[in-house]
Amino acid sequence: MFTASETPIITAILLVFFGILAWGFYRARPFGKLGILAWLQSVVLMTPWLLFFGLFAAGIYINIVGVLFLLVGSTVLYIFLGRKLRAAGQDAIIKQRATERLAANPAPETQTNAVNAELKLEEPRIPEEELNAIKGIFGLDTFFATEAIAYQQGAIFKGNLRGEPEEVHNRLTISLQERLGDKYRLFLVENPDGKPVIIVLPSSNDPRPSTLSQKIFAGILFLATIATSLEAAGLLLRFDFFENPSRFAEALPIAAGILAILLIHELGHWLLARRHQIRLSLPFFLPAVQIGSFGAITRFESLLPNRKVLFDIAIAGPAAGGIASLVTLIIGLLLSHQGSLFQLPNEFFQGSILVGSLARIILGSALQSSVVDIHPLVVIGWLGLVITAINLMPAGVLDGGRIVQAIYGRKTAGRVTVATLIVLGIASLANPLAMYWAIVILFLQRDLERPSLNEISEPDDARAALGLLALFLMIATLLPLTPALAGRLGIG
Numbered sequence: 001m002f003t004a005s006e007t008p009i010i011t012a013i014l015l016v017f018f019g020i021l022a023w024g025f026y027r028a029r030p031f032g033k034l035g036i037l038a039w040l041q042s043v044v045l046m047t048p049w050l051l052f053f054g055l056f057a058a059g060i061y062i063n064i065v066g067v068l069f070l071l072v073g074s075t076v077l078y079i080f081l082g083r084k085l086r087a088a089g090q091d092a093i094i095k096q097r098a099t100e101r102l103a104a105n106p107a108p109e110t111q112t113n114a115v116n117a118e119l120k121l122e123e124p125r126i127p128e129e130e131l132n133a134i135k136g137i138f139g140l141d142t143f144f145a146t147e148a149i150a151y152q153q154g155a156i157f158k159g160n161l162r163g164e165p166e167e168v169h170n171r172l173t174i175s176l177q178e179r180l181g182d183k184y185r186l187f188l189v190e191n192p193d194g195k196p197v198i199i200v201l202p203s204s205n206d207p208r209p210s211t212l213s214q215k216i217f218a219g220i221l222f223l224a225t226i227a228t229s230l231e232a233a234g235l236l237l238r239f240d241f242f243e244n245p246s247r248f249a250e251a252l253p254i255a256a257g258i259l260a261i262l263l264i265h266e267l268g269h270w271l272l273a274r275r276h277q278i279r280l281s282l283p284f285f286l287p288a289v290q291i292g293s294f295g296a297i298t299r300f301e302s303l304l305p306n307r308k309v310l311f312d313i314a315i316a317g318p319a320a321g322g323i324a325s326l327v328t329l330i331i332g333l334l335l336s337h338q339g340s341l342f343q344l345p346n347e348f349f350q351g352s353i354l355v356g357s358l359a360r361i362i363l364g365s366a367l368q369s370s371v372v373d374i375h376p377l378v379v380i381g382w383l384g385l386v387i388t389a390i391n392l393m394p395a396g397v398l399d400g401g402r403i404v405q406a407i408y409g410r411k412t413a414g415r416v417t418v419a420t421l422i423v424l425g426i427a428s429l430a431n432p433l434a435m436y437w438a439i440v441i442l443f444l445q446r447d448l449e450r451p452s453l454n455e456i457s458e459p460d461d462a463r464a465a466l467g468l469l470a471l472f473l474m475i476a477t478l479l480p481l482t483p484a485l486a487g488r489l490g491i492g
Contacts (some may be wrong), residue, residue, distance in 0.1 A: 032090045037084055039213075044077045054458055127199070130180060134200055137175040142168045143198055154201035155185070161188075161196040165456040166306070172198070173453070185303060190409075190453040196456055207301050207450075210281045218282040225262070225285040229255040229292035236342070236379055257328070257380035258292040261321050261387065268320025269298060278302045280313075291383050295391040304452040309457045311406035311467065314399050318470055322388040329355065329381025332374065333362040340373040348372070353474040355382055385477050392474035394421040397449055400474060403467045405448055406459055413448050 028035035126134070132150070138145040138157070145159040161168060169188045176186050185206065187199040205214045210218075225240075233254035234241030241251050266283045283296035304310050346367050349356040359367060366372055392400040394418040405413035421438055428435030458469075 002202055020142065037081055040081050044081065049469060124155075126150075130183075131155065133179045133186070135174065137172050137179065138198075142171055143196075147199070152201060153205065154199065157198040157200070158191075158195075159198070161456075165196070169454040169457075176200070179387070185453065187451060187453055189451050206303055207299070209279070209301050215282055218284050221285045221287065222283075224287040225293045226255070226259065228287040228289050229258045231289050232258065232292040232383075235289070243370050254376055254380060255292065256389075257377070258383055261324055261328070261380070261384035262293055262296070264324045265317045265321030265388065265391070266296060266423060268316040268318075269313055272316035273300075275306070276309045276312065278304065278309065278313060293384055293387065295387050297397070299397075300449070304449075306452050306454040306457050307406040307409075308457070308463065309403055310449060311390060311459045311463050314402035314406060315467060315470060316389050318392050318399050321384060322470075322473065325381050325384025325388055326376050327381075328384060331356065332377025332379070332381055333359060335375040336363060336366075336373060336378060337375075338373050340375050342374045342376060342379060343371045344374055346370060346372055350481045352382075352385070353479050353481055354473065355385065356481050359428070389474045389477035392470055394471060400471060401468060402449055407464050407467050409458075410451070410455070411447050417448070 025036075025039055028039035031038075031216070106408075111148040125462070134147065134155070135148065138159070141162055143159055143161055145157045147158040149156045165188060169186070172188075173186050176184060177360045182203055184200050185203055187201070189197060189199060191197050201427065230248070230251045231241045233251035234244070236254060237247075237250055239247060239250075241247065262285065270280060279301035281299045281301055285296045288294045300313075304313075315428075333427050336447060346369065346428075347368055349359045349372070364371065391398055392403075394400040394404045394413075401413060401417060401420075424438035425436070
């Protein structure tokens with residue numbers, strides 16, 4: 001139960017929470033059904049975490065099964081509301097276009113219903129004069145268009161690619177901008193049959209910047225991650241931080257180390273995105289009591305020019321966070337000695353091929369003892385490597401999924417995502433955390449990244465090799481040593 005000193009804090013948090021909900025509802029009401037549905041989505045996203053931490057503060061602990069139940073329930077409801085939101089948005093667009101069409105071409109009253117029915121069946125079309133201007137950019141030395149098909153609010157042009165994809169895409173894009181300015185975007189992608197096609201869509205379909213409510217939600221998740229990092233540090237030091245907040249100073253160094261690695265990871269993404277002039281959303285951290293955080297979800301707020309840029313931004317985060325974690329781990333192993341702060345059973349080093357091998361090289365015969373004294377930096381480095389490895393899993397819009405999509409294309413990335421989910425499903429029989437990640441990926445991150453403007457040009461061999469190295473290190477971090485191999489290495 002709450003103590004007298006905790007009651008004002010809990011009350012303040014609840015007031016802020018309900019204040020944010022009320023303010024969001026006030027802002028959403030003028031937009032009618034669309035606004036209310038969007039507001040409900042925000043509520044659904046926030047509720048599981050607020051329930052978890054609210055009940056935790058009240059002394060009611062929800063185990064991993066309860067957390068999974070909350071996440072699954074909220075995710076299913078979020079997807080349901082998303083479908084309703086998209087349907088309502090499409091209805092609004094159809095009604096708006098029908099009104100504009102009727103205003104421009106008044107129909108007899110007896111034909112009004114027929115006109116409305118016809119509009120609902122039509123795909124939005126590019127105006128004739130603009131469509132002719134777009135057709136004029138094609139040529140025998142770039143892309144020989146043979147067919148134009150209405151697609152969403154734009155058009156698909158089938159034909160034959162007559163040059164190197166990157167050069168052709170650049171020339172066509174410049175020509176389109178010269179004719180119609182910034183009104184349309186030109187995509188060079190592959191058809192399901194493997195043939196290149198051109199898709200032209202209005203720039204109004206570009207990714208949108210994060211809304212204020214999304215930014216507030218990202219801030220709430222970051223504060224929650226600070227709390228779970230302190231709790232994870234406390235558990236490693238054998239006390240519950242939420243029950244003993246007065247021991248803040250003891251938990252702070254390890255929690256700060258975890259947060260530093262998380263921020264270094266996100267800084268890597270941000271620096272490469274800035275280099276390529278791509279906007280990123282704020283990171284939506286995933287708090288986790290076990291290790292502080294499972295990383296963050298970050299979305300692109302700009303269209304990507306090609307798969308090379310997707311690769312560079314995707315790998316920059318794991319590279320920065322992974323190198324920082326690896327250096328921290330090695331320094332911690334070098335500083336470890338008898339009497340160090342942490343005493344861990346030697347089975348700890350059997351949980352990862354990478355960590356166990358490095359520990360054997362640096363600590364030597366010390367790993368044969370049942371309990372090994374290690375420096376706190378070893379724990380921080382190990383947690384950082386685990387967080388990095390989780391984000392490198394080749395699925396959906398995780399960093400690893402984006403890397404696979406950049407190197408091998410969308411078709412292969414989709415198949416690898418399914419394979420990853422199957423592996424996680426099997427692994428969940430032994431480890432509940434695998435089930436957690438399978439659910440997160442399945443409901444929140446299974447979709448691939450939207451196509452780049454030039455989806456055909458592939459990254460160079462150096463990038464492909466670097467991507468494969470990252471995926472190898474992910475496996476080496478998450479895969480445990482077999483008892484036989486651990487015995488040969490002298491661990492245990």
